[in-house]
Amino acid sequence: MSASDLHPSDASGLSTPAGTRRRFFQWVTSAAAGLIGLSLAIPLVGYVISPALKRRAQSWVDVAALDELSVGKPKQVDYVATVQDGYLETKTQKAVWAVKQADGQVTVFSPMCTHLGCGYHWNEGEQKFKCPCHGSVFDLSGRVVGGPAPRPLDALPSKTENGRLLVMYKEFKSGATGQVEL
Ligand code: FES
The missing domain is CATH 1.20.5 (Single alpha-helices involved in coiled-coils or other helix-helix interfaces)
Incomplete structure (x- = not known):
């Protein structure tokens, strides 16, 4: 065995x-x-x-000297922004509308109409912002005074420092009654 x-x-x-x-x-x-x-x-x-x-990184961008702006006269300010989107860093041409108030404060509006996102312009004669696409009209404070725009112009975060205007650019959903950041 x-x-x-x-x-x-x-x-x-x-x-x-x-x-x-x-x-x-x-x-x-x-x-x-x-x-x-x-x-x-x-x-x-x-x-x-x-x-x-990560959400698109946002930061303050120096866009203009305060003395380039006149009280009560909206000015389109063009600047180049660096946008960090994930790994991608791109430089894009941006524009905002800046309105200097009598007290020196500056209101900055997104350049996109709140109806469907077209670019609008300032009509000096009528003292109104007018959108050429579907006829929306906004007053100096951004309030809707005509046309199909569902909400006032979108104000952007802004601040002044050492005589310069700084803006934090944001985009919002067009066509919505409330501000929905994209
Ligand atoms: S996009 Fe401005 S009125 Fe339609």
């Missing part, structure tokens, strides 16, 4: 105490390796994809 006849499973090493221990340690090693891999992978994946998921 041979040894394998007495212990048929010894040859495979599966059901002996030594085989069970080996399988247990293999399992622990695999689990530990998996956990280490996961703990390295999660931050790495976050680092790689987070810029793409």
Whole structure:
């Protein structure tokens, strides 16, 4: 009678105490390796994809000298903005409408009509902002005084510093009665 006849499973090493221990340690090693891999992978994946998921970065942009603006006379201010969109950094030409108040404060409007987003202009004779697309009309304060525009002109965050006008450019959904930032 041979040894394998007495212990048929010894040859495979599966059901002996030594085989069970080996399988247990293999399992622990695999689990530990998996956990280490996961703990390295999660931050790495976050680092790689987070810029793409971030909202378009917004920041203050110096757009004009305050003494270029006259009280009560809207001025279209053109400037070049650097836009960070995920990994992509692009330079784009932007424009805003700036209205200097008697107290020195400046109101800045988005250049897009709140109806369907066309560019509008200032009509000096009528003292109104007029949109050529569907005839919306806004007064100096941005209030709708004619046409289909559903809400006043969108005022943008702005501030003055050291004689300069700074603006934070934003875009809003056109056609909505309330301001919905895009
Ligand atoms: S887009 Fe200005 S009135 Fe329609």
